[in-house]
Amino acid sequence: MSIELYEIEQHMARFEPFSRLPAPLLQAVANAVEISYFKAGEQILTRDQPLEHVCYIRSGAVELYQRDGTTLFNRLGEGDLFGYTDLARKRAVRYPVTAIEDSLIYYIDAATFEQVADECEEFAEFVDVSGRLKHVFEQQRQSSPLLSTKARQLVQMKPLLATASMSLSEAASMMQEQHVTCVLVTEPCDSTLPLAFLDDEDHPVMLVGIVTDRDMCTRVVAEAISPQASLREIMTSRRIITTQASDSAYEAMLKMLDERIQHLPILNGKRPIGVLQLADLLRFETSNNLFLINTILRQPSTEGLVRLSQDVRRDFVSMVEQQSGSDMISRALSLTGRAFVHRLCELAEEQFGPPPVPYAMMVLGSMAREEVTITSDQDNALIIADSYQESLHGDYFKQLAEFVTDHMAECGYAYCSGEIMASNAKWRQPLSVWRHYFSDWIATPTPEHLLESSIFFDLACAHGEESFVQELRELIAQQASSNPRFLAAMARNANNRTPPLGFFRTFVMEQDGAERRSINLKRRGTAPLSDVIRVHALACGSTQQSTLGRLDDIAHTQLVTAEMIKRLRYAFEYLSTLRINHQAAAISQGEAPDNSVEPDTFSRSERHHLREAFETLRDAQKFLGFRYPLKGNRERHS
Amino acid sequence: MKRVRQHKTPSWSDYLTARIAQCQHPRIASLLSQLPDPATPLAETPMVAMDFETTGLDANHNDIISIGLVPFSLDRIQPAAGNYWLLAPPSGLKRSSVTFHRITHSELEDAPDLALVLDDILNALTGRLVVVHYRQLERSFLHNAVRDRLGEQLLFPMLDTMSIEAHLHRQSWWARLRRWSGRPATSIRLHESRQRYHLPPYTGHHAYVDALATAELLQAQIRYHFSPELPCGELWR
Numbered sequence: 001m002s003i004e005l006y007e008i009e010q011h012m013a014r015f016e017p018f019s020r021l022p023a024p025l026l027q028a029v030a031n032a033v034e035i036s037y038f039k040a041g042e043q044i045l046t047r048d049q050p051l052e053h054v055c056y057i058r059s060g061a062v063e064l065y066q067r068d069g070t071t072l073f074n075r076l077g078e079g080d081l082f083g084y085t086d087l088a089r090k091r092a093v094r095y096p097v098t099a100i101e102d103s104l105i106y107y108i109d110a111a112t113f114e115q116v117a118d119e120c121e122e123f124a125e126f127v128d129v130s131g132r133l134k135h136v137f138e139q140q141r142q143s144s145p146l147l148s149t150k151a152r153q154l155v156q157m158k159p160l161l162a163t164a165s166m167s168l169s170e171a172a173s174m175m176q177e178q179h180v181t182c183v184l185v186t187e188p189c190d191s192t193l194p195l196a197f198l199d200d201e202d203h204p205v206m207l208v209g210i211v212t213d214r215d216m217c218t219r220v221v222a223e224a225i226s227p228q229a230s231l232r233e234i235m236t237s238r239r240i241i242t243t244q245a246s247d248s249a250y251e252a253m254l255k256m257l258d259e260r261i262q263h264l265p266i267l268n269g270k271r272p273i274g275v276l277q278l279a280d281l282l283r284f285e286t287s288n289n290l291f292l293i294n295t296i297l298r299q300p301s302t303e304g305l306v307r308l309s310q311d312v313r314r315d316f317v318s319m320v321e322q323q324s325g326s327d328m329i330s331r332a333l334s335l336t337g338r339a340f341v342h343r344l345c346e347l348a349e350e351q352f353g354p355p356p357v358p359y360a361m362m363v364l365g366s367m368a369r370e371e372v373t374i375t376s377d378q379d380n381a382l383i384i385a386d387s388y389q390e391s392l393h394g395d396y397f398k399q400l401a402e403f404v405t406d407h408m409a410e411c412g413y414a415y416c417s418g419e420i421m422a423s424n425a426k427w428r429q430p431l432s433v434w435r436h437y438f439s440d441w442i443a444t445p446t447p448e449h450l451l452e453s454s455i456f457f458d459l460a461c462a463h464g465e466e467s468f469v470q471e472l473r474e475l476i477a478q479q480a481s482s483n484p485r486f487l488a489a490m491a492r493n494a495n496n497r498t499p500p501l502g503f504f505r506t507f508v509m510e511q512d513g514a515e516r517r518s519i520n521l522k523r524r525g526t527a528p529l530s531d532v533i534r535v536h537a538l539a540c541g542s543t544q545q546s547t548l549g550r551l552d553d554i555a556h557t558q559l560v561t562a563e564m565i566k567r568l569r570y571a572f573e574y575l576s577t578l579r580i581n582h583q584a585a586a587i588s589q590g591e592a593p594d595n596s597v598e599p600d601t602f603s604r605s606e607r608h609h610l611r612e613a614f615e616t617l618r619d620a621q622k623f624l625g626f627r628y629p630l631k632g633n634r635e636r637h638s
Numbered sequence: 639m640k641r642v643r644q645h646k647t648p649s650w651s652d653y654l655t656a657r658i659a660q661c662q663h664p665r666i667a668s669l670l671s672q673l674p675d676p677a678t679p680l681a682e683t684p685m686v687a688m689d690f691e692t693t694g695l696d697a698n699h700n701d702i703i704s705i706g707l708v709p710f711s712l713d714r715i716q717p718a719a720g721n722y723w724l725l726a727p728p729s730g731l732k733r734s735s736v737t738f739h740r741i742t743h744s745e746l747e748d749a750p751d752l753a754l755v756l757d758d759i760l761n762a763l764t765g766r767l768v769v770v771h772y773r774q775l776e777r778s779f780l781h782n783a784v785r786d787r788l789g790e791q792l793l794f795p796m797l798d799t800m801s802i803e804a805h806l807h808r809q810s811w812w813a814r815l816r817r818w819s820g821r822p823a824t825s826i827r828l829h830e831s832r833q834r835y836h837l838p839p840y841t842g843h844h845a846y847v848d849a850l851a852t853a854e855l856l857q858a859q860i861r862y863h864f865s866p867e868l869p870c871g872e873l874w875r
Contacts, residue, residue, distance in 0.1 A: 005718065
């Protein structure tokens, strides 16, 4: 007699933490499994019910609620575990769990679960609360449903493709027939073009535009364009923004909000497989800050924006509680900040009239790197078209800049202490002056000079002419990589702030006002890490702005070893996560969030990880000085 | 809550009373006498899902080659407490059925005759309501196997997940309308039935896996269509 538990075992082997188990232990777990089916809406665990099992989702999806039973704590799907933290704590259910889809649940009894954890350290690390840090990133990716949901899973319908020569009336009736709100416009092309794909009749075509039902209304009806005109005449002609089927739903949503579009074609390679609608997505997930970004972008008044800024902190804390990854949280906070800048520019244009010449409002530093935390201040600047004439347009842009920076301050983004803001006339200049600024910084880089300006090497457009910002980025990428003196100066700059490690791997603490022995995670950790990585990025001509994105670009070169890239990534993610968690905890306790943590309050393993992260920074800084030497000054600085 | 219409067949209780009285073999007698009481609510009925793989569909000419059993209740399925047997078919294995089950001659070479494991099988069934998907097959094959080896009749009520699906999807006025309009009847095969309850797909045609799949299907059917308080005798056939 042999029992075939293959189905159960094979499934569990695909998911953390069971994927870490050797075969005999996995078999032991499979042997302990008991199964129950729950219909959507049924409660699986009720609060304070004694818990003797860990639950594994074989299929379906569940929601965990907070103690009050009404606030959503987490959503889990296939392959996720729940109940194990309660089991470790006191064996009574803390978070009630309800099936939100028809679900098949595997129960694993406490004794087996604990025994397996005892025998397999890697498994224990994953499930043990105190040992969770090492795998904190993988776990975050698993537990956030928006991150684990792929864009392709949200596709409801095949995309409607139409050739650009089709008449509007024909396209409209096709859209109505197929109940879709947009049509993807294609143009026949050469099959060798990079964006070419084969349509349903196997003809090579490429995506050239998109026409929505809204375009039909506003353009065709309001502008009285003939229904016999072709799609080509009304389609949105700017570059088409798309997303890949394998991107996360979250990524897709951020993209739509960032680009301010309602429809996003999803591609599998080059071929469109569907279209996401922002409205659908926001219905899918209203409890996160994408909703906030969307509301900011539609806010009719500055008072409304100031009111909304109250929600930023609340959403931040809830994202941390839902264990979204630190990169996602920073990205969301950055886009939130950019949404404020963007909307304020629009409101300023409403108040002072349309701009007399084109301009771009750019954000700098952490907001450009998409690494904003809840304590970040504002750094911004204005690039104005070269047709700018101070005597004619000066007042307009001064008013606009002050309007934006003052209201940003009201919305919780403190004035930049270094005056790096568009309200400062020095940073409100025509494009040609900006080109001159950057060329100058790169050609004659005194370290003192760069101390002030290094923040300008992280830049992104929040409103207006994106091409202005793009031009400066390309100028930097070209000129910086070929200028060793500049790189050396940037490297020296990056090595100014050292990690807080003593000779015997002890922490060097600072005494702050309240006499706490603390370490500033930003000043001694994430900021110098970003600085170090920026130097390598400039050296390899990368136009990426985020620290992790830059690491990806650097990984494609020989500048830094693969091992070092891995360590840098880990250190940066670890310190960012720690910083974000620290700030969220402060807010939850009604304290002012800051960047200072007290290692004395950490567990052994936390201290170990912290030390490891700082050692990575120290090693990276040493290498930087060696890789980009400051010629002539070597003795002085070696 | 839907109630399944009672069939106007001779009552099981009269038949069983008579059979227990005549029965010679103690194992069969104890199985029949320990069947759950028809008044037991589904929520409290001990059950066992059973599936056979056979060399063909005719119980008079074909043999059982594997048996899967999974004990369960409305609350919990216990996969590890289940059983799986490979059996040597007395009439040999036909090539056509090999492709179907992926059970090969060499795997059956060392397999015992059903007579050697019959006691274990009957033990596993005793005290539980047997749940199958398509009772005609399991019932007739089990009946013939016991008749050939012990010289006893073995007929008892079973819960049939396929007949529940048939009732829901084939006999309702909606299903008739659908058939009348020329659209294909809803499939009531195990895999397709499970899909309607969003149960995951399994590798089919393995007696143990299909028994597990049947147990899960019954849990889902009851959650969807019946009260846990419904007496099990109302659903058995």
